[in-house]
Amino acid sequence: xxxxxxxxxxxxxxxxxxxxxxxxxxxxxxxxxxxxxxxxxxxxxxxxxxxxxxxxxxxxxxxxxxxxxxxxxxxxxxxxxxxxxxxxxxxxxxxxxxxxxxxxxxxxxxxxxxxxxxxxxxxxxxxxxxxxxxxxxxxxxxxxxxxxxxxxxxxxxxxxxxxxxxxxxxxxxxxxxxxxx
Numbered sequence: 001x002x003x004x005x006x007x008x009x010x011x012x013x014x015x016x017x018x019x020x021x022x023x024x025x026x027x028x029x030x031x032x033x034x035x036x037x038x039x040x041x042x043x044x045x046x047x048x049x050x051x052x053x054x055x056x057x058x059x060x061x062x063x064x065x066x067x068x069x070x071x072x073x074x075x076x077x078x079x080x081x082x083x084x085x086x087x088x089x090x091x092x093x094x095x096x097x098x099x100x101x102x103x104x105x106x107x108x109x110x111x112x113x114x115x116x117x118x119x120x121x122x123x124x125x126x127x128x129x130x131x132x133x134x135x136x137x138x139x140x141x142x143x144x145x146x147x148x149x150x151x152x153x154x155x156x157x158x159x160x161x162x163x164x165x166x167x168x169x170x171x172x173x174x175x176x177x178x179x180x181x
Contacts, residue, residue: 004117006101006108011036011058015069026075031068038064038092038101038117042108049104056104060180064102065091066119079137087129087180092122095157125155129180141173149179 015032040063041050056062067089074082092100099110100122131149138144146168153161165179 003115006039006111006114006117008117009037009040009042011040011063024074028073030071030073032070034059034065034067034069035119036061036063036065037119038121039108039111040064040101041104042101042106044107044109046105046107051104054105061089061091062102062104064093064100064119064121065089081133081135081137083131083133083135085129085131085180087127089127090120091125091127092120093125093155093157095123098122123155123157125153125158127151127153131180133176135176143171143176145169145171145176 011034013032013034015030018029021027021029036059041056041058042063043049050057059065061067067087069088070086072084076082091102093102094100094106098112099106099108101108101111101117102122129149129151131147133145133147135146136144147166149163149165149167151161151163151165153163155161
């Protein structure tokens, strides 16, 4: 009834892809939005929550977040691949020992109240992640990758935490490993 009851557990994901966007060959755009309420995927014991080997199965952030993702992929010439990705999310984090429903490994019985829960309840955290990738296929299935990632994280309790990571590598007949969070 709109009271923010803790057991209203749900999330949704909306998204779309636009292949050969705006008539440009090999330009693919993707947009995705995710929203998950607090305490979704949690349970009163660790055996019944939605995790495997203490890793969340539904989403790396667990619960209690809003997220927007935009990805652009372009192949300007035969063996050159470019990708830009922007991820922005807002999440309510546990603070001062209070369970606000983001950590799916904690029991939902440890919540401080039954009503008044909204997405983002708790310590407000905001994060923006930008990543760019240039990948050259030197020979069949042998890739040379150069990537950059910038992460700006801000929380009321944790303050600012900004990170920049540059990487380069080669891979042969294997998919590229993603580090999104």
